[in-house]
Amino acid sequence: MTWWQRLWRRRQLEVQLDKELRFHLEQHANDLIAQGHDPVEARRLARLAIGGPEQVKEECRDARGTRWLEDLGQDVRHAARRLRSNPGFTAVGALTLALGIGASTAIFSAVNPILFEPLPYPRADRIVMIWDIFQGERSQVTFHTYRELTARSHSFDALAAFEPWQPTMTGAAEPERFDGQSVSSGYFQTLGVVPALGRDFIASDDQFHGPKVAILSDALWRRRFAANRAIVGGQITLDGDSFTVIGVMPRTLENVPAPSADIWSAMQYDPAHITDLQTAEWGHHLRMVGRLRPGVSLDQARRDLDTIARTPISDFPRAQWAALGHGFIVDSLQDDVTRGVKPALFAVLAAVLLLLLIACVNVTNLLLARSAQRQGEFAMRVALGAGRSRLIRQVLTESVLLSFVGGALGMLVAENGVRALVALGPPGLPRVDAIGVDGAVFAFAVAITTLIGLAVGLVPALHASRSDLRTGLKHSSRQTAGSHPLTRRALLVAEVSLALVLLVSAGLLLRSLNRLFAVDPGFDPSHLLTLQVQTSGHKFDDQANAPGVGAGLRRRFFAQALDAVRGVPGVSAAAFTSLLPLTDPELGIYGALFEKDQRGFDVYRYAVTPGYFETLGTPLLRGRFLDEHDDAGSPPAVVISQSLARREFGSQNSIGQRVHIGPMDRPWFAVVGVVAGVKQASLADNQQDAVYITAAQSWFADDAMSLVVRGRGDAGALTPAIRKAIWSVDKDQPIVQVATMDSLLEATAAERRFALVLFEVFGVVALMLAATGIYGVLSGSVTERLREIGVRSALGASRGDILTLVLRQGMTPAALGLLIGLIAAVAASHALVTLLFGVSRLDPLTYFGVIVLLACASGVACWVPAWRAAGVDPAITLRAE
């Protein structure tokens, strides 16, 4: 009989067991009667000899091997009954666990696709990113470097390069600029994905002056082309050129290297003029992915590429700035896209685990308190034949069941938490679309729920089975005094110290964020609206036979647009700039060189329209602002930032000094003014060396300019009127990245804020749990010690004595917890360093504040039961005996 047959035929087996034992008893009795015993006495002796038929039956059931399953069913029913009969206990326990499990599940669902799950490509671990190295940092590769690696390396099945491409589609009602990528033909092949409709790029698409072809994302295809299959093979107008749509990517495609890309074209660089260093082919603006050949390890690929970097060959001469002197940085695609958010995610993950731990400790304490009240019940069951292991299983079943109730509620917490997390997530968070409650997350939740159920039940179960049963039975009529006080106090210590770690981390992050927002951005961000205007279309191209005509048109368009915007009611000032503060400065960094020492350095270049400083509210420190007179016909003028002036000229006057910006074949710019430093990349950015020139005097006309508008009221409300004003000049020019300066300010701190909000929530919950934990244990202990307290006060102890007695009982573990937590927090703060700003990880104020906060919370939690104890009337408690 297999075990499930035994389980299935349980009833039949029970009947047979009963019959067998009955036969035994009757035979034995008959024999005894035959020996001359009285029949009643004979039956008694027979029963005595077998030692209690019920116990024998129990042991026979154990021998059956299906016992655990039968017991499980029984235990679950029993546990459910117990939980139902104690709604208060069940609610507190389940809610505490729901918070812990829900929070960890939510965090896990966010962290899992980013840190743990493989990217959604076949053999995703084989995909790597390849970077050039500049000053020890990742730098994009040039087209010729990409070509050289494609030709010379042997480690890859496929290599591909790509860069951002933002084409404007015209012809429809409103012009729309898309986010897209211009890629080499092997891009999708490297990722391992194929179009759902039409075809992938082929080598002949990616040729200099090759055919203009595009592939659409599923989302764009549905949104702009109504999911019309006939669009494949059809024509669309992008940047004034006609493109043939050759394919549509599948809906499931997750384009990890550029998540917002909706359209792709072939990049079509010119491989021919490799010795001409002034071409775009020698610019560092490509990113590169590769798929490792089977059997080639990441390290082998690194060595292969380094060998190529060290041994130039004459077929591939290199520009001095792409000489590959430091080799390459090669990382898996997953590591590459997650490296920015990893510190924040790991910190948050650690925080939620701490919270979960606190929740577990709290529930363990609850269960311990309850098992103390159930000594009598346990003793009775043992006396009735229950085995010790059976008791342990019973207690564990109860805790697991409680945990599952908590887990089910926790899934609700998690569902909502995930939504909040995604809304709160920093903009750099990769794979946002993959975040959600899926199978893996569900499995995680079930696993931790079970684990927690067992963990929180373990200590109470061991206590229940170990307790002295005779005292248990004797005391079954009332609660026993001082049950396992040591364990429970040890748990309190753990709880307080864990809460301290969480709160200190939250405090450090809070202080960092305050410091960050206290930073002066170098302008007044309130009432500022920003947006980017892109010039698009062939009329702006500079033709070889008419140099400067396109650039002139571009400048005229921006000038007219600016006039139109200034006319919008509610606008008090407006200006264009090539580089908007608090945004990615990548394309705004240029080399510069002062006449005095001819030493080159990097600066942010701002090509602005007159009135820019006045619009932003950037203070002038010396000289004058740029104005209408700094036009194409007048001597080139430049305003420099204070940091640059100080570094280059110290206390000397910088006005009148001459500087080159960008190409060396242009006239010198003379410094006419010095302005305060402006934060460019983020508020935490230290680099503030900047030069400001007028767009009219710039050596080239930027094709995209950012508009800054200062409104009299809510700047965001001006958006529609401003759009209309710009489109009244030219309806085909797209307007993108509309945002208020306040929101940009917020965005630069998004990662820290993300971590902070979570730590704050976890910290507050931890504080509450710790306080209720202390309160629960102490008030339980006061109830148990009522008689002792009564005796003490009968013997002359004053109210103050009793108060001190109870307070000391609660505050001692709390103080010990604070001490241990302090050490742990100091150690844990290492993990936060990358998220801190302007605060030491050992910031005394934070530590002091948190200790005071926790001490106060513990004090209040102790005070309530202590006050109750002090109010005990000795006459009543003693009479109750």
Next chain:
Amino acid sequence: MTTAKSDLPQGTLDLLIMKVVALGPVHGYAIAQRLQQVSRDVVQVPQGSLYPALHRLENRGLLAADWKQTETGREAKFYRLTRTGKAQLESETASWQRLAEAVGLILGIAEGGAR
């Protein structure tokens, strides 16, 4: 909880039961009687542990059971040894004998040394 503990060394009860059952199909009560008689009341078989042991052996496939009529016409559960049970009995008997001999030898030597 007071379970009647056998004075038998651990595992010996199973061996004795199998030996008795090996003589022919027999029910639980008869096994208890037989063990007591054969050992001349030296071995007190705790009747309480007899049935759990029987069920354990049955589950392990060493014993099989059928419901049959006794001489008195009552229905009882008769146990018999299976093929694996037989093999198990032989190997355990052999190893028990080796152990008993060895223990006897050691005890003899110890006594000799003391003399």
